[in-house]
Amino acid sequence: MTEFENLSGMLPSKVRQLIREGKWRKPTSGLSNGYTQANLVILPQKYAYDFLLFCQRNPRPCPLLEVLDTGDAIVKLMADHADIRTEIPKYRIYKHGVLTDEVTDIKRMWREDFVSFLIGCSFSFEQALLENDVPVRQIEEQCNVPMYRTNIPCRSAGVFKGPMVVSMRPMTERQAIRAIQVTSRFPSVHGAPVHFGDPAKIGVSDLSHPDFGDAVTIHDYEIPVFWACGVTPQAAVMASRPEIAITHAPGHMFITDRKDTAFSIL
Amino acid sequence: MTEFENLSGMLPSKVRQLIREGKWRKPTSGLSNGYTQANLVILPQKYAYDFLLFCQRNPRPCPLLEVLDTGDAIVKLMADHADIRTEIPKYRIYKHGVLTDEVTDIKRMWREDFVSFLIGCSFSFEQALLENDVPVRQIEEQCNVPMYRTNIPCRSAGVFKGPMVVSMRPMTERQAIRAIQVTSRFPSVHGAPVHFGDPAKIGVSDLSHPDFGDAVTIHDYEIPVFWACGVTPQAAVMASRPEIAITHAPGHMFITDRKDTAFSIL
Known part of the structure; x- marks a missing residue:
């Protein structure tokens, strides 16, 4: 807990150094508080x-923050200088859509393409x-946000297609109104909710069994509020079974040098 | 004038039909009022x-509304059904970065790639x-908005690079404050201004000689306010001299079936 508290106020570049040196291999939630984390x-x-076209056509679930040049492993816009191959605590390797490995460094398997x-x-x-x-239940309950596959189709692009995945946060109606206002300021990181209330209307049958992440408590005076989720593009990639794809491991994100407030347009 | 007034209240699909039938070959400013027009x-x-990467890296000057599938000439999202080859009043053909022709139909030169x-x-x-x-001077003076090359570099992507081009509207400081609020609601169509006041700070030396469009009156109680402009990606394309590129002719835009208000996030 002392270690966690130290890291929550630590600059992203320092946390990424710890990660690069193999000294932090756990989830990144709560680290470098106030700085944006990325999938x-x-x-x-x-x-x-x-x-790229899939993301352009589905900006709500797939808000691109940066695309590196082909073969380039150095983040330039979202960090002042970071090596994408070593500065994330845990990576997942997928071959033909199947998870084959979890590693802490992808330097040896890097390819020029x-x-x-x-x-x-x-x-x-x-x-x-x-x-x-506005309460954020999964933070209160110290678990992962619950995520659900919906029946909202993404616009397909070439080999990539699939349904929108949403994250859910329970709250009162009054809090939901405020949450819509607050998140509308962040159009480049999912923006306003896509739905609230009856989950069946977006094809979600059972909130207690999320498709990704953990179930959270929903009090009987609360309604579920749903946001487009960055797992959507990952799910679309897996479904198209490319020969190889690498992602961060769930919860083990890339910590950028950009503040959350930089993504607020108001 | 009667003709113009009729077209200002006409549905986009009807105006595009007139264009397709060769009955309207003039600029589209003021047509189908309230509906978004696109470069x-x-x-x-x-x-x-x-x-696509250039646009992703420079979303302020290059807000992509829709990218059609390769070889596909039918607009699907921004219009319910429109043929991009015939439903713009005038096109420009550039070969190796040089304007070689202006035509009203590109059906015969269409390519599958x-x-x-x-x-x-x-x-x-x-x-x-x-x-x-908030006054919009070029509408008052019935001319094209003045546009200027700046010294603000775009982020390059592959063969595409170049400076940001801005449009300018003169107004009082009080109006500028309101204009910043109003245009912040439209992040997907350039959003808030990028600069106001001294043009030299963004490398613009003479407001009376715009690089594109027409000069407009600036009253002595007004300041210039600058927005990122959709001519930026066109200028980047021309500078990279592709074997062929086709654009709309200035002022002769594609009229979408989507209302301007659909692009406001607030």
């Missing part, structure tokens, strides 16, 4: 156009929700 | 990844400015 997808160049995509994450607006007295 | 860039597929990009335009927020009593 990672790495694909061979031959899939990059289709994936790899394209790295950093994708926005709802972590970026959760601090703003808390500051506005 | 067009068509490139061979081999340039499409670099161009063409990718069409529809890009947002500041027309989309001008109605909102007018409704908030």
Whole structure:
């Protein structure tokens, strides 16, 4: 807990150094408080156009923060200098859509045709929700946000297609109204909710069994509120079974040098 | 004038039909009032990844509204059904970066490797400015908005690079404050201004000689306010001299079936 508290106020570059040196291999939630964290997808160049187009066509679930040049492993915009191959605590390797390995370093398997995509994450607006007295249940309960596959189709692009995945936070109607206002300020990291209330209307049958992440308590005076989720593009990638794809392991994100507030347009 | 007044209240699909039938070959400003108009860039597929990445890296000047599938000429999201080859009043053909022709139909020169990009335009927020009593001088003076090359570099992507081009509207400081609020609601069609006041600070030396469009009156109690402009990606394309590129002719835009208000996040 002391270690965690230290890291929560530590600069991203220092935390990434600890990660690079193998001294931090746990989830990144709560680290470098106030700085945006990002999802990672790495694909061979031959899939990059289709994936870039998929993200362009589905900006709500797939907000691209940075796309590195082909073969380049150095983050330039979202961090002042960071090596995408070593500065994430845990990576997942997928071959033909099947998880084959979890590793803490992808330097040895790097290829000159790899394209790295950093994708926005709802972590970026959760601090703003808390500051506005909107509860964020999975933080209270110290678990992962619950995520669900919906029946909302994404617009397909080349080989990539699939349903929108949403994250869910329970709250009162009054808090939901405030949450809509607050998250509308963050259009480049998912923005306003896509739905609230009856989960069946977006094809979700059982909130207690999320498709990804953990179930959280929903009090009987609360309604579920749903946001487009950055797991959507990952799910679309897996479904298309590319020969190889690398992502961050769930919860083990890339910590950027950019503050959450930089993504607020108001 | 009667003809113009009729067209200003006409549905986009009807105006596009007149265009398709060769009955309207003039600029589209003021037509189908309240509906968003878009810039067009068509490139061979081999340039499409670099161009898509250029737009992703420079979202303020290059807000992509829709990218058609390779070889597909039918607009699907921004219009319910429209043929991009015939439903714009005038096109420009560039070969190796040089303007070689202006035509009213590109059906005969269509290629299976063409990718069409529809890009947002500041027309989309001008109605909102007018409704908030912010003057739009080039509308008052019935000319084209003045546009200037700046010393603000775009982030390059593959073969595409170049400076940001801005549009300028003169107004009082008080109106500028309101204009910043109003256009912040439209992040997907350029959003808030990038600069106001001293043009030299962004490398613009003479407001009376715009690089594109027409000079407008600036009263001595007004300051210039600058927005990122959709001419930026066109200028980057021309500078990279692709074997062929097709764009709309200035002022002769694609009229979408989407209302301007659909691009406001608040």
